[in-house]
Amino acid sequence: MTGREIDGHRVAVVGASGALGSRIARTLADRGAAVLLVGRDEDRLREVLAGAPVVVGDLGDATTGDRLVAAAQEHLGGLDGLVNAAGVAAFGSLLETPDEVIEEVFTTNVIGPAFLLRRVLPLLQESRGYVVNLSAVLAERPMAGMGAYSASKAALTALDRALRSELRRSGVDVLDVRPPHTETGLADRPVHGQAPRLPTGLDPDEVAARVVRAITDGEADLGSEAFGTAG
Template sequence: MAIGRQGAAERDLDGARVAVVGATGALGSLVAAELERRGARLLVVGRHADRLAALGAGIPVVADLGDATAGDAVVAAAREHLGGLDGLVNAAGVVAFGPLVETPDEVVEELFLTNVVGPLFLLRRVLPLLEQSQGFVAQLSAVVAERPMAGMAAYSASKAALSAVDAALRTELRRSRVTVVDVRPPHTETGLAGRPLAGTAPRLPQGLAPEDVARRIVDGLAAGEVELPAEAFG
């Protein structure tokens, strides 16, 4: 298995206070379960209270990533229930397919709101807590940030923008000793491609098992890796 780029000391996740945003998604739920298995104390963040409750793990926080106040809700819950925060995993995201000229304006807007703007809103509010704990941020970008695909121009651009955020923050937060992890897995069988905002997914090769991807992400967090490119997933 290829290894991601090292950048920080190994991290003990037992007892770590971690917020997982997009925790009801196929991959987010598995990341949350893997973190809990390793002893992390969780906030699980998503838009639907019933789906959060069904996870049976962590402290639920109902919030929409596209709302600038989502970060305020995460910070308030972290302070009230956990006494702070050691990590943030952003596993939320949306996808769309089709030529750019056929992609409605509102779809382009939603792609960037959920995949880029919302995470920026969130980070502005949560980073002060992570600076206090010298914690970590892990954001799930995608392989298209490295290799943009025709028929996925807006989606590719949104994920490349998220990876750019991570690269900039890694330097910006160096003195604060906050680790920023950019995760760019290959196509994974999460079912997201079957739920696009618009268009129809092209024929894709068999994707990776989401359980394996989630485990590799958490392994990377524990190992102190700061970059998990597509090749790091084997």
């Protein structure tokens, strides 16, 4: 991945109302980026960055990507980067996990991002920009009782690695981020089941700062070991 200066970049942050997404958006803005905020909760989005343009939508809705592209062109004049920090978690054995929960986990964590990227990549090819997808340590080390979630994150990481090769000639960089457990509150609001007892997670401020540093330093991959703990 090419090292990049953030100042002057036009970046869309998906999942910008969440603990990590909001912190990444603010960090990018503090570094001089113009940020487009994307998420499901308009009120929470508008609290992240005063005056920033907002797109309200769900990743499972393919038209969210169309509206993101339109908003980026209207408000930012294009796009240099896309950061996807959206996601949902589910707990429980596969046998105990309803079909609709498995579908929701994969729609939000894999299918939705793929829908989104198909629509946004032409803008990023124009600017020779970058994609950052927030996967998880479970893509590296799947966990019993989190089979659907682990599999969805492994699929997202596989998609990133394939895209990295596909997009090399067009100059679009793809960064896959797999942080250990982080105190985002995601485990407290799963779409199914109850989280097992987890160790104290990483500070989301530190994780957000590390992600932005990876962009500026041109890192091609950010595995769990890059965060200083096995998690």
